[in-house]
Amino acid sequence: MVYKTNDTLIQNDAEMQFYKSLISRLNMPLLYMKVNYPGKNKDNLLTNSIMQLMEEIITDIFGMHVKMRLFRITEDGPNVTLVIDKDAVDIKKTSILIENNHVLGRCIDIDVYDNFTGQAVCRKDFGLEQRTCFICGDNASNCLEAQRHSDDQIIRLIHEKYKEFTEDFYVKKLKR
Ligand SMILES: [Zn+2]
Numbered sequence: 001m002v003y004k005t006n007d008t009l010i011q012n013d014a015e016m017q018f019y020k021s022l023i024s025r026l027n028m029p030l031l032y033m034k035v036n037y038p039g040k041n042k043d044n045l046l047t048n049s050i051m052q053l054m055e056e057i058i059t060d061i062f063g064m065h066v067k068m069r070l071f072r073i074t075e076d077g078p079n080v081t082l083v084i085d086k087d088a089v090d091i092k093k094t095s096i097l098i099e100n101n102h103v104l105g106r107c108i109d110i111d112v113y114d115n116f117t118g119q120a121v122c123r124k125d126f127g128l129e130q131r132t133c134f135i136c137g138d139n140a141s142n143c144l145e146a147q148r149h150s151d152d153q154i155i156r157l158i159h160e161k162y163k164e165f166t167e168d169f170y171v172k173k174l175k176r
Contacts, residue, residue, distance in 0.1 A: 009032055009034060009076070009109055009111045009120075010032060010111070012074075012075065015074065019032065019081070019113065020118070022068075022081070022083065023083075023113055023115050023118070024115075026067065026068065026083050026115075027115050028067060028083050028084060028085050028115055029083075029084055029086065029087070029088035029091055029112055029113060029114055029115050030081060030082070030083050030084075030112070030113045030115070031058070031080075031081070031082045031083075031084055031091055031095065031110060031111070031112050031113075032079065032080075032081050032110070032111045032112075032113070033051070033054060033055075033058065033079060033080045033081075033082075033095075033108055033109065033110045033111075034051070034076045034077060034078070034079040034080075034108065034109055035047040035050050035051060035077060035078070035107055035108055035109075035158070036106075036107055036108055036109050036154075036158070037077055037107075037154075037155065037158060038151040038154050038155065039151045039155070042075070042076060042077025042078075043073050043077045043078060044077075046158065046159060046162060047077045047078050048078045049162065050104055050107060050108065050158070050162060051071070051077075051078040051079065051080055051108075052071075052078075053104065053165070054080070054098075054102075054104060054108055055069070055071060055080045057098070057102070058080070058082065058095075058098065059082065061094060061098075062082065062084050062086065062091070062094075065084050065085045065086045066082050066083070066084055066085075067083045067084065067085050068081075068082070068083040069081065069082050069083075070082075088112050088113070088114035088115065088116070088121050089114075089121060089125070089126065091112045091121075092112040092121040092123075092125075092126075093126075095110040095112060096123065096128065098110070099131070103161055103164055103165040103168065104161055104162065104165050106134035106161065107134075107157075107158045107161050107162070133148075133149075134157065135149050135153065135154070135157060136148065136149070
């Protein structure tokens with residue numbers, strides 16, 4: 001299996017070996033998710049809360065297709081791995097919907113690795129535009145490369161989104 005690591009979330013070789021062995025052992029696609037949190041302090045209360053929430057949401061969506069789940073803390077901060085018994089492209093399509101439409105979707109990154117090709121499924125594989133930046137709306141990778149936004153600015157936005165989500169959640173609960 002050959003992995004192109006340059007355009008995937010998992011950049012660390014040892015980590016990649018770990019995921020590679022999982023995929024080949026279980027022979028199913030793998031979903032990897034982390035918070036899009038800048039800087040060194042990626043393991044904190046905010047990122048852990050967001051990952052726990054998103055893990056629940058995604059596990060609910062894929063239901064019985066989820067064959068294995070892992071919650072880990074690595075250099076990426078808290079992250080979730082799900083092995084899902086479903087077509088990799090379908091998983092990717094669902095994860096794009098979450099990234100685009102969920103309040104917290106803009107704060108997370110999701111990669112889906114295909115067990116047949118061993119590659120991460122890309123948005124452009126099915127004609128979709130690249131992700132847009134959640135601050136200025138330009139192509140997200142341009143902003144990342146040009147370091148257009150400060151860590152503080154990004155972290156503040158993640159805080160706001162989390163607040164928005166939890167307030168909305170409790171309002172709905174009270175109305176019930
Ligand atoms: Zn931007």
